[in-house]
Amino acid sequence: MAGAICGVTGIAGGMVLGPLFLQYNMVPQVMSSTNQYIGMIMSISTMLQFAVEGKLDAVYEAIFGMLGLLATYGGLTILNRVLKRTGKQSPIVIMLVVVMCVSLAMMPLKLMKTGLD
Numbered sequence: 001m002a003g004a005i006c007g008v009t010g011i012a013g014g015m016v017l018g019p020l021f022l023q024y025n026m027v028p029q030v031m032s033s034t035n036q037y038i039g040m041i042m043s044i045s046t047m048l049q050f051a052v053e054g055k056l057d058a059v060y061e062a063i064f065g066m067l068g069l070l071a072t073y074g075g076l077t078i079l080n081r082v083l084k085r086t087g088k089q090s091p092i093v094i095m096l097v098v099v100m101c102v103s104l105a106m107m108p109l110k111l112m113k114t115g116l117d
Helices: 002-009 013-023 028-052 058-086 090-116
Strands: none
Touching: 013 028, 013 090, 028 090, 058 090
16 A cells, blocks of 8 residues: 555655554564565566556666666675674664655755756
């Protein structure tokens, strides 16, 4: 349900589910993994919708796919190092807060841009 609402409103599902999962005392690493899995399923379903409509550009698809794989690998490598060094789950929560704050700050800019177009 949260995924559908987020898809309609244009915000990321993790913005809704992350804090909700933490509220129910889910371990931050499990919460992050669950959010990534849900995001992957939603992305695949959206990509399939575009594919059915014939609106996919294979060049962009390959470029963004490779960039996504590299960014995911790099991010997980860095996160695992930080978690091993600190021995705590709090860096995941801190990153979630930072991403939410940046997204909140960017919302008015997106609204102003779409309002001008």
